[in-house]
Structure formats: C-alpha cells, structure tokens
Amino acid sequence: MTFTKPRIGALDLAIGALLVLAAGYVVYRVRIQLNYHWEWSALPQFIVRFDEASGRWVPNYLLKGLLTTIRLSIWVTLLALVLGTLAGLAQVSRRLLYRLLGRTYVELVRNLPPLVLIFIFYYFLSDQIMPLLRVDRLMDCCPGATRSMMTLLLAPPEQFANFCSALVTLALFEGAYIAEIVRGGIESVEKGQWEASAALGFSRVQRMRYILLPQALRRILPPLAGQFISTIKDSAIVSVISIQELTFQGMDLMASTYLNFEIWITVALFYLCLTLPCSLGVARLERALARRS
Amino acid sequence: MAKPAHFLIRPSPHESRSWIDIGIYLLLMASLAWILVRGSLNLGYHWHWYRVPAYLVDARGAAAIPGPLLKGLAVTLQISALSLVLAFAIGLVTALLRLSASFLGQWLARAYLETVRNTPLLVQLFFIYFVAAPVLGIEALASAVLALSLFEGAYASEIFRSGIVSIHRGQWEAARSLGLSTWRIYRHVILPQALRRILPPLTGQGISLIKDSALVSTIAIYDLTMQGRAIISETYLVFEIWFTVAAIYLALTFSLSLLVRRLETWIRIA
Numbered sequence: 001m002t003f004t005k006p007r008i009g010a011l012d013l014a015i016g017a018l019l020v021l022a023a024g025y026v027v028y029r030v031r032i033q034l035n036y037h038w039e040w041s042a043l044p045q046f047i048v049r050f051d052e053a054s055g056r057w058v059p060n061y062l063l064k065g066l067l068t069t070i071r072l073s074i075w076v077t078l079l080a081l082v083l084g085t086l087a088g089l090a091q092v093s094r095r096l097l098y099r100l101l102g103r104t105y106v107e108l109v110r111n112l113p114p115l116v117l118i119f120i121f122y123y124f125l126s127d128q129i130m131p132l133l134r135v136d137r138l139m140d141c142c143p144g145a146t147r148s149m150m151t152l153l154l155a156p157p158e159q160f161a162n163f164c165s166a167l168v169t170l171a172l173f174e175g176a177y178i179a180e181i182v183r184g185g186i187e188s189v190e191k192g193q194w195e196a197s198a199a200l201g202f203s204r205v206q207r208m209r210y211i212l213l214p215q216a217l218r219r220i221l222p223p224l225a226g227q228f229i230s231t232i233k234d235s236a237i238v239s240v241i242s243i244q245e246l247t248f249q250g251m252d253l254m255a256s257t258y259l260n261f262e263i264w265i266t267v268a269l270f271y272l273c274l275t276l277p278c279s280l281g282v283a284r285l286e287r288a289l290a291r292r293s
Numbered sequence: 294m295a296k297p298a299h300f301l302i303r304p305s306p307h308e309s310r311s312w313i314d315i316g317i318y319l320l321l322m323a324s325l326a327w328i329l330v331r332g333s334l335n336l337g338y339h340w341h342w343y344r345v346p347a348y349l350v351d352a353r354g355a356a357a358i359p360g361p362l363l364k365g366l367a368v369t370l371q372i373s374a375l376s377l378v379l380a381f382a383i384g385l386v387t388a389l390l391r392l393s394a395s396f397l398g399q400w401l402a403r404a405y406l407e408t409v410r411n412t413p414l415l416v417q418l419f420f421i422y423f424v425a426a427p428v429l430g431i432e433a434l435a436s437a438v439l440a441l442s443l444f445e446g447a448y449a450s451e452i453f454r455s456g457i458v459s460i461h462r463g464q465w466e467a468a469r470s471l472g473l474s475t476w477r478i479y480r481h482v483i484l485p486q487a488l489r490r491i492l493p494p495l496t497g498q499g500i501s502l503i504k505d506s507a508l509v510s511t512i513a514i515y516d517l518t519m520q521g522r523a524i525i526s527e528t529y530l531v532f533e534i535w536f537t538v539a540a541i542y543l544a545l546t547f548s549l550s551l552l553v554r555r556l557e558t559w560i561r562i563a
Contacts, residue, residue, distance in 0.1 A: 009394060009395055011393060011394075011395035011397075011398055012395045012396055012397040012398065015390075015395065015397045015398050015401060016397055019397075019401070026428055029428045029429070029430070030428055034427055034428065092299070092301045092302060093302065094301070094302055095314065096311045096314035096315065096318075097314035097317050097318055099302065100314065100315070100318045101318065101321070104322075108543075111500075111504075111542070111543055111546040111547055111550070112504070112539055112542055112543060112546075113503075113504040113505070113506075113507030113508075113518065113542055114504065114507070115507040115508055115510065115518055116507055116518060116521075116535065116538055116539050116542060117539075119522075119535055120532075120535045120536075120539060123531050123532070123535070124532075128332060128333070186301070187299055187301065191300050194300060194301070195300075229411070232413075233411075233412070233413040233414070234413070235413075236413035236414075236415040236416055237413075237415060237508070239415065240511060247413065247415055247416055247419075250416075250419070251419070254423065260423040260424060261423075261424050264416070264419055264420045264423055264424050265420075265424070267416055267419075268412050268416055268417075268420055271411065271412045271413060271416060272408070272411050272412060275411040275412070276407065276411050279407070279410070279411055
C-alpha cells in the first residue's frame with residue numbers, strides 16, 4: 001500500500017533487466033542448444049480444415065475440442081446449479097438429517113483430489129449406472145432431427161455415453177462448490193430480515209422464497225459466474241478419462257505430430273481466449289452489483 | 294470455542310428429533326453401502342479387500358517396508374511440501390510487486406496472475422513438462438514442483454495481498470513518520486501483523502495443494518494417485534484401491550482442516 005503514482009524507478013530497471021536476461025536465456029536454449037524447429041505453418045490445419053466432400057471449411061481437432069469444452073462446461077454448470085442449490089438449501093435446513101446429508105456430500109467432494117473423484121465416479125458410472133440406464137441406446141431410438149440436435153448440443157452418438165458420464169461426474173464435483181456458495185449467500189443475509197418477516201407472519205417457506213433468496217441471489221451471482229470459469233478449467237481433467245475436449249485433443253495431437261511447443265502454446269491460448277473475457281465480465285458484474293447495493 | 298448455531302438452523306424448542314435424524318442418516322449411509330456392494334456382486338465384481346494391505350505395507354521380507362501406496366504417499370507429501378514453500382515465496386513476491394510503485398513490477402504480477410488463474414492446472418503442467426522443461430533442462434519432478442508452485446503461488450499472492458491491504462492505513466503513516474524505509478515497514482510493522490490474519494487461509498491453500506498434486510500422476514510421477522493407477526492396471530482391484538487412495542487423501546486433508554480450525558481459534562484468542 002504505497003501512496004505514490006507508478007513511475008520508472010530502480011525496481012523497474014532491475015525487473016526489466018531480469019526479464020531481458022530470462023528472455024535471452026530462453027531464446028538461446030531454444031535456438032542454439034535444443035535446435036528446435038518451429039513449424040507454426042503446420043498448426044492452422046489442426047484448427048480448421050477444408051472438407052473436400054462438402055466443399056466447406058469445418059472445425060478440426062483443436063476447434064472441435066474447444067467446442068466440446070464449451071458444451072461440457074455449460075451443461076455441467078446447469079446440472080451442478082441444481083445439485084448445488086439442493087445441497088446448499090439442505091445445509092440451512094432446520095432438519096438435522098438434511099444438514100447431515102448436505103455436509104457429507106460437500107465435505108467428501110471438497111476434501112478429495114478431483115482426479116481421484118473423477119476416476120471413482122467414472123468407473124462407477126460408466127461400468128454400472130450408464131449400462132443400467134441404457135444411455136448408449138438412447139440416441140439410437142431418437143428420430144433423425146432430434147439426433148442431430150443432440151449431436152450439436154451434447155455429443156456425437158458414438159461418444160454420447162462417455163460424455164454423459166463425464167457430465168455427471170463433473171457436475172457432482174462442481175455441485176459441492178456451488179452448494180457452499182449458495183449456503184454462504186443465504187447465511188449472509190442479515191438476521192433482522194428473517195426476524196422482521198417472521199414478525200409479519202410469513203411462513204418459513206415464504207420467508208425463504210420472498211425475503212431471503214432474492215437477496216441471497218444477488219450476492220451469489222458473482223461467485224457463481226466465477227465457478228463457471230472454474231468449471232471450464234476443471235473440465236480439462238476429464239481428458240484423463242478420454243473425453244475428447246481441448247486438452248485431450250492437445251495430448252492426442254502431440255503424440256502424432258511431435259509439435260509439442262506449438263500445440264501447448266495454442267491450447268493455452270485457446271483456454272485464455274475462453275476464460276479471460278469471462279473473468280473480465282465477472283469483475284464488471286461484481287463492480288456493478290457493488291455499486292447498486 | 295463453538296460458534297453459536299446460525300439463526301436459520303436453530304430448531305424450535307418443542308421439537309427434538311436429532312437422535313431420530315442421526316439414526317435415519319446412519320441407516321441411509323448403510324443402505325447406500327449395501328447397494329454398492331450388492332450391485333457390484335450382481336455385475337460379477339469380486340471384492341478382494343484382503344489383498345489391499347499388501348499394497349500399503351510390504352511384509353514379505355524380514356522387516357516390514359512401506360508398500361507402493363505408502364511410498365506414493367511419501368512422494369505426494371514431498372512434492373506438496375516443496376511446492377508449498379516455493380508457492381509462498383512466489384505468492385509473497387507477487388503480492389509485494391502488485392503493491393509496489395514499480396510500473397513494470399505491477400504489470401509483471403498482473404500478467405502472471407491472469408495467465409495462471411485463467412488456464413487449467415493440467416494444461417500448465419503439460420506446458421511446463423513438455424515445453425519449459427526441455428528449455429530449462431529440468432526433469433519431471435522439478436517440473437511438477439514448478440507447475441504446482443506457480444499455480445498455488447497465484448492464489449497465495451491474493452491471500453498475502455488481502456492480508457497486507459487489511460492492515461490499517463494508520464500503521465503505514467505512523468511507521469513512515471518514524472522514518473522507517475519501505476523494507477523496514479514491511480519487515481517490522483506490516484508483515485508480522487498480516488501474517489496472523491493470512492495463516493488460516495494459507496493453510497487452506499496447503500490443503501488445495503495436496504489435492505491438486507494428484508494431477509502430477511499425468512506426467513508419470515509415482516505419487517499416491519499414480520501408484521493407485523499402476524496397481525489397478527495390474528490387478529483390476531478398481532474399487533478397493535480407489536477407495537483406499539481416497540481414504541488416505543481424506544485422512545490427510547481432514548486432519549489439515551482440523552489444524553486450520555485450531556489455528557483460527559488460537560489466533561482469535563491470542
């Protein structure tokens with residue numbers, strides 16, 4: 001907390017010199033010692049390619065992966081919102097049973113590494129639940145129009161069951177974090193509001209519905225939007241269970257082309273393009289809501 | 294020092310069903326476990342719990358030595374500890390740079406924070422392992438520690454920054470009027486006070502670090518998760534091993550959570 005305006009000082013010079021030195025070292029290592037051949041020209045064909053059959057440009061591996069990441073994140077957030085709201089409300093319930101169940105879910109998920117959780121849920125879901133529900137058959141019984149709609153919104157038929165497993169797994173994971181946001185939002189509303197509405201004769205459900213939740217919603221909106229960004233980032237983990245999202249496509253391409261440097265730089269940039277605007281949006285939302293209240 | 298119950302969950306005085314609820318809860322959990330076991334038996338899954346202890350402690354030789362899972366736990370703890378120290382150092386430096394008067398320093402800190410917080414840890418890990426590691430000439434373990442500490446450092450820096458900013462402005466003004474230099478103000482006035490406020494959230498960050506360290510299994514480091522995956526691919530004891538691994542992580546993170554709670558009460562009293 002310094003109270004002077006930024007200006008060029010000794011620290012700037014030192015940092016500048018350090019940055020130049022570091023950049024020089026990296027360039028020296030890449031150019032001279034590793035003798036790395038950059039092949040940026042090979043990369044665009046992995047993003048979009050020209051389809052001879054239909055005579056159009058179609059998305060290729062990386063762009064397809066990005067689209068899958070976006071689809072997955074949106075569906076996961078929607079499902080996690082339902083789960084999280086239920087678990088969050090359960091935690092502020094007056095009934096001990098609901099509080100116990102809510103806490104068990106939240107604590108279990110939040111204290112386990114996401115990777116371990118995803119392996120457990122995935123084995124359990126894809127081996128036991130999904131065959132039971134016959135999710136893989138679901139697509140086959142749909143008419144053509146519905147099927148192409150589902151392909152567009154969810155996943156192509158051959159990956160559908162897999163996609164659903166990943167979707168449920170990630171939603172269970174994110175739901176626990178959303179539950180904490182919802183609980184925090186409800187608990188942050190002042191006690192006086194609750195008491196005043198009780199004095200006016202509102203029932204418990206009415207007080208929740210008309211007094212607490214509308215006020216809580218405004219406070220939980222920015223962290224919820226932040227959780228959406230986390231979901232985009234966390235969705236990278238499902239690449240280990242062969243969901244063909246952006247990170248998986250990056251790994252796949254690296255194995256077949258050996259363009260390690262170009263691919264990972266591009267994948268990182270893709271994620272940045274996706275999340276940076278969201279982050280800026282969340283910051284604006286926070287400021288706007290802070291100004292209004 | 295127990296926190297009084299929140300007004301929302303305070304039960305009305307004439308109903309006390311807590312024992313019934315605890316009973317129902319236990320019953321539900323038991324039936325869930327029963328469904329899991331029965332369901333797996335129906336699908337032809339055979340439970341072999343008796344084989345699990347051998348992977349924890351290897352007692353075949355004269356003296357019992359740690360089995361693969363405990364060895365993996367040691368690697369997990371080692372990576373987490375190294376990354377924790379490095380993450381705190383990175384976090385503190387970044388926080389100080391953001392609060393400094395230096396234009397370039399602020400810019401560097403912001404660029405680092407935005408990059409790290411807007412890309413997945415897995416992609417950072419791959420980036421460092423496949424791109425930065427050959428450039429810097431480091432091996433897998435070092436790249437894992439570097440990736441984890443850069444990632445957690447970004448979050449730690451926010452904790453440090455909020456802790457430093459939370460110190461009252463008057464402290465700065467008083468220290469300045471005493472003629473202390475910026476370095477001395479941080480060293481003797483601000484940081485000792487800020488540290489107390491940021492210790493609990495920093496420990497929480499340590500818990501996140503242990504959880505996130507499971508990701509290093511993707512670059513073939515034999516930590517707890519990777520050992521679990523290796524055993525499963527050999528023996529197909531999918532559920533036994535994953536439940537054991539999960540239980541070890543839970544024990545680790547829960548005990549650290551308890552420590553955080555202790556720390557918070559202790560700091561409030563002190």
